[in-house]
Amino acid sequence: MEFRTLGKSGLQISEVGFGAWAIGGDAWGPVDDQQSIRAMQHAYELGVNFFDTADVYGDGRSEHLVRELLKGKRDRIILATKGGLLGHTRKPEPIYDTPAKVIGAFEDSLQRLGTDYLDVYFCHIWWHQEQETEAFLTAFEQLKRDGKVRAVGVSTDDFAYLQTFNRYGAVDVLQVDYSILNRAAEGEILPYCEREQIGVVVRGPLQKGLLTGKFTKETMFTGNDVRQHWDRAWFTEQVDKVEQLKQLVQADRILGQLALQFVLSHPAVSAAIPGGKTEMQVSENVQASRRPLLTEEELAFIRSL
Known part of the structure; x- marks a missing residue:
């Protein structure tokens, strides 16, 4: 596993991390909690911090x-969580409109995670909603001053x-959507x-999951899977692009690893956080952290799509 500095925070993090949305079980189909814990433990054993x-x-x-992962190794893990959407109506009216509400959400996360501080x-x-932005910035300042968080974003x-x-120069870290199929962040961000x-x-x-190459134009998503809401015309177009990308697959590099190496090739990127519900998925993701990354010719072909 290769490690990178997380911007001005100075934190040293594995360039392939673990995104824990899928294991929440509310948006990506069924999950098994014990399997999820094993997947995270496997990631840790392979060098993910x-x-x-x-x-x-x-x-x-x-x-x-x-929380189960952290037991006995909290000091060896760089832990990030996010607040502000739980209970939010996603309407213009502010919900987290005071620093106290933000800090309350932060403390609730600490309790669920079983820790007394966060790294990020x-x-x-x-x-943007002015009251909520100001509330978070003020809360961030207090949480940093109190030593409860090391970096914010x-x-x-x-x-x-x-x-x-x-x-005010307060952002240490940005989390952003970026991939071969969504390169908008390259423009300004x-x-x-x-x-x-x-x-x-x-x-x-x-x-x-599109860039794993496992979907066809006939693939359908059901249940609580967020992907069932994708526009089918857009989905078909993306599947066609992915088929072209398969030209770059090698004996020792599957398509998902190619996709991870693409984002890791950008000099601004500190880490990618693919999700993983099984140990096999984790193993495949982690293997993207090797050198060399993509060649200039491969990058040019990807951009041509």
Whole structure:
């Protein structure tokens, strides 16, 4: 496993982390809690030290499961969680509109995680609402001053919102959606983060599983799977692109690893956090952390799509 510095925070994190949304069980089909714990433990054994969750994942279920991983090794894990969406109506009216409410959500996460501090805490509200932005910034300052969190940031794909959130230079880390199939962050967000020394954690590097190459145009999603809401025309177009990408698959590099190596090839990126519900998925993801990454020719072919 290769490690990188998480921006100006100075934290040393594994370049392939573990995204714990799927194990919450509320958006990605059925999960088995014991299997989820084994998957995280396997990731740790393979060198992963960066684990990312959120209070809203499974309404706290994901954080409770991460708690099991932390036992006996809290000081060897870089732990991130996010707050601001749990109980939010996602309407313009503010919900987390005071620092006390933000700190209350933070403390609730600490309790579920069974720890007395966090390494990284993100605002999970990805749209700008002035009262909530100010509440988070004030709470961040207090939590840092009290030694309860080492780095803070925001999870958003909105460049203007990122700039607003960072107007006092308070953002240590950004979590952003970035992949071969969604390169919007390359335009303004990633160059800005490089200039501002903001660490970048990439969510969605496998584009919700599309970049594993396991789906066909006939694939259907059911139950609580968030992918059932995808526009079918868009889905078909993406499957066609993925088929072209398979030209770059090698005997020792499957498509998902190619996708992870693509985002890791960007100099602004600190880590990618693919999800994993099984030990096999974790093993495949972790194997993307090897050198060399992609060649200039391979990168050029990917961009040509």
